[in-house]
Amino acid sequence: MKNQVYFLLIGLTLWCCKGESPEQPVFRHDIAEGPAPWTSEVFEETEADFTFAIISDLTGGERPGIYSRAVANLNQLDPTFVLSVGDLIEGGTEDTLQLKKEWDSFDARTAKLNMPFFHLGGNHDLTNPGMREFWKKRYGPRYYHFRYRDVLFLMMDSEDYSEKRMYEIYQARDTALRVINGELEGIYEESTYYNMPERRLGSLGAEQQAYFEQVLEAQKDVRWTFVLMHKPLWMREDKNGLGALEAVLKDRSYTVINGHFHSFSHRDRQGMEYYILGTTGGAQDPEDPNAFDHISLVRMADKPVITHLKLEGILNSSEPIPLAIPPGER
Structure with a gap:
């Protein structure tokens, strides 16, 4: 860690001697030596995901x-x-x-x-x-x-669906809804609409x-x-x-x-x-x-x-x- 900070300072000094302004590092701190309270100094600066x-x-x-x-x-x-x-x-x-x-x-x-x-x-x-x-x-x-x-x-x-089949499903659905709402006699689970495969699974x-x-x-x-x-x-x-x-x-x-x-x-x-x-x-x-x-x-x-x-x-x-x-x- 101490060596990393040392070489970073050397690099910054060389840039300054050239009269150029170096890009500041993304991560900066003041711990010069010894352990540090973080796990890594490698960051995902540009995400690929x-x-x-x-x-x-x-x-x-x-x-x-x-x-x-x-x-x-x-x-x-x-x-x-x-x-x-x-x-x-x-x-x-x-x-x-x-x-x-x-x-x-x-x-x-x-x-x-x-x-x-x-x-x-x-x-x-x-x-x-x-x-x-x-x-x-x-x-x-x-x-x-x-x-x-x-x-x-x-x-x-x-x-x-084809337009014809879509209307058949639509009309069967309307009848089933009337059964559910009590407007028509019948059992929903026995209706034409309930037993159409398109009701649950659709069609391609x-x-x-x-x-x-x-x-x-x-x-x-x-x-x-x-x-x-x-x-x-x-x-x-x-x-x-x-x-x-x-x-x-x-x-x-x-x-x-x-x-x-x-x-x-x-x-x-x-x-x-x-x-x-x-x-x-x-x-x-x-x-x-x-x-x-x-x-x-x-x-x-x-x-x-x-x-x-x-x-x-x-x-x-x-x-x-x-x-x-x-x-x-x-």
Whole structure:
């Protein structure tokens, strides 16, 4: 330690003798010799990694204030950008004025983020052809990809049906809701909508599948690929599932993330990690221990380091924090 300080002083003296002003060292102190109360003087001055965040479902009965709190928390955590896995509005309507009101509300809250936000649609956002058209005019494509540094992101539309099939699902959903609300006789679990595979697992169309196959072919040099969707297409085992794309993905490192179930879970599949996120303000089952509000923070180092932060566990000066206990009462 003494020798390091000595040579640093010699170097500074030589610079001064040349009449030049040397760049000041980042870390400076006045301990010239002996032990020091820190572990290292080597600092990661320029980080090669970056961090991004993911929010999950807001809807199915959004609870007020949760998403706004998440936005405030994200600004404090300061990720490079924020992604979503869909169900951002209640939707489920053909009333364009109502859709505008709901999207205006979501976008106004999201605009308070200090970093870019990437939209992704879920079944509440893309319930019928009219909502598809509304999305197209406001946000552009329903599925897309982007690359940040050497990491690839596939943003998928799990509501990828033909217009005819979309109307069938929409009408069956409307009937099921009437049963739930007591407007029609019947049992929801026996309804046509309840037994449609699209209700839980969504669908991936041939055109979208071809698009992502081309993207993967053109982006072979990335070190990691993230695949985001709303419904778990990877659970669907026919041609409308993720199977064909998983075959293309098998020779690369990737992570799959979706929402929809409002219950957090994780599993290893084909040697990779698959996450189903909980909620960021959406409806919850009070009996489900894995139903909680959270944001996911992903630090992209050599491989992803993923931390799921429960909103109730993120404390700051604007949130209720336990008051200090007076010394005499401890």
